[in-house]
Amino acid sequence: MIYSGGDDILAILPKSKTIETYRDIISEFKISTISGGIVFAHYKIPLSYVLQILRENEKKQRTKVKMVLHIIYKTFSSSGCFVKNIYLE
Amino acid sequence: MCVIIGLYWEHLKKSLQGKSFWDEHYKDNKISGKKEGEKLCGFCFAKRKYHGKQFDSVAYFAIADYCAKMEIESLLEEYDIQLVFREDMEYKESLSEIIKSHGKPSKYYGLIMADGDGMGEKVDTAFKNGKIEDFTTELSGYSKKFTKITEKTKEV
Numbered sequence: 001m002i003y004s005g006g007d008d009i010l011a012i013l014p015k016s017k018t019i020e021t022y023r024d025i026i027s028e029f030k031i032s033t034i035s036g037g038i039v040f041a042h043y044k045i046p047l048s049y050v051l052q053i054l055r056e057n058e059k060k061q062r063t064k065v066k067m068v069l070h071i072i073y074k075t076f077s078s079s080g081c082f083v084k085n086i087y088l089e
Numbered sequence: 090m091c092v093i094i095g096l097y098w099e100h101l102k103k104s105l106q107g108k109s110f111w112d113e114h115y116k117d118n119k120i121s122g123k124k125e126g127e128k129l130c131g132f133c134f135a136k137r138k139y140h141g142k143q144f145d146s147v148a149y150f151a152i153a154d155y156c157a158k159m160e161i162e163s164l165l166e167e168y169d170i171q172l173v174f175r176e177d178m179e180y181k182e183s184l185s186e187i188i189k190s191h192g193k194p195s196k197y198y199g200l201i202m203a204d205g206d207g208m209g210e211k212v213d214t215a216f217k218n219g220k221i222e223d224f225t226t227e228l229s230g231y232s233k234k235f236t237k238i239t240e241k242t243k244e245v
Contacts, residue, residue: 006228007205014154017242018199036203043148
């Protein structure tokens with residue numbers, strides 16, 4: 001746990017325990033519903049960058065809809081895909 | 090190279106490369122209590138050991154459950170955990186055997202951020218009804234509960 005201020009939580013966990021812990025947290029909280037974000041990140045990515053991604057996405061999705069969980073998987077190498085030019089139109 | 094900020098400090102003393110540079114660096118700066126294989130510059134070492142407390146690296150969280158499962162937690166105290174991810178495991182034969190039989194540990198960790206919905210309105214209502222103290226006491230109770238939930242993940 002990095003901080004826990006009542007309804008406001010930031011925690012770092014092993015990958016295999018993250019979803020399970022998030023589920024426990026939302027089921028425990030009875031005052032209101034909870035929305036949040038999870039980032040699975042490679043250990044070599046700077047933590048400040050991972051936090052920035054997490055905060056930006058959590059903020060973005062909160063304005064749209066409540067009671068949701070936004071999940072991002074951030075790999076060490078950049079990921080992308082190839083699209084043939086003919087499919088661009 | 091410092092494992093946190095990724096800057097090459099070895100260029101300061103060109104005659105010393107790799108391990109010998111870091112051994113000399115820790116000796117010169119009278120830095121003690123470092124783990125084996127830990128390559129941290131002065132700034133990052135101070136952050137890791139701020140006010141005598143140990144602040145673990147994110148690599149520690151990626152591997153913590155694997156180490157607990159395999160009963161090799163002592164590695165976390167003894168070695169810089171990034172060594173466990175290296176391909177050449179010569180420094181620890183027993184570890185290479187574990188990896189052969191159980192696979193490599195995950196290089197990923199999870200970061201959770203969660204926030205209650207519509208808490209501003211609930212605080213306003215509690216103020217109006219004169220129940221803000223009860224409300225904050227209830228919230229701090231949840232803080233403790235959530236800390237317990239995350240602590241539980243340390244168990245196998």
